[in-house]
Amino acid sequence: MLRERGLRLTPQRQLILEAVHELGHATPESVHNAVRERAAGVNITTVYRTLELLEELGLVNHTHLSHGSPTYHAAGEDQHVHLVCRACGSIAEVDPAVMEPVTDRLLRERDFRVDVGHVSLFGVCGNCKEAE
Incomplete structure (x- = not known):
């Protein structure tokens, strides 16, 4: 897909896409931490830009699971609704x-x-409800 749009599959893009697949529900910060273990030179700005590009290409999706950063997951996964405690x-x-x-x-x-x-x-999950 990248090549079709005149873009290259750089090592950084590959690492970021792999991190999203491996982490499941991944924030840009968690992707950055995972990528830095393999390539220390990748900065957080590159992660954000790459995640935006990968979403434009339909390779990842995002959702908001808190007030913080969006959470990304692989686009090939079945759609699902998130329940956040x-x-x-x-x-x-x-x-x-x-x-x-x-x-x-x-x-x-x-x-x-x-x-x-x-x-x-x-909402509140069953475990937390019972703890109350």
Whole structure:
């Protein structure tokens, strides 16, 4: 894909893409830390720019799982909805079908198509609820 757009697959781009695949839900900072273990010269600005390029190319997707940096994951993964626990910070994934009543209603009433791959629901997980 890079070559089709007149771009090169640099070692830095390759390392960043591999880090996203290996880490699963990865922030730019966690990608940067993983890449620095293999190539100390890669800076955080390069990571951010490369993640933006990889998303434009459809190789990664991002979502917001907190107020901080976006979280990236490989685009080839099945779409899923993120469940984020505000107490312990755990992240669980559920099938996007759980959102169908909401997405169907929004489509019907507002002609609005939800990008379920970017949906994150915040709450308290069962373990934290029991601890309360």
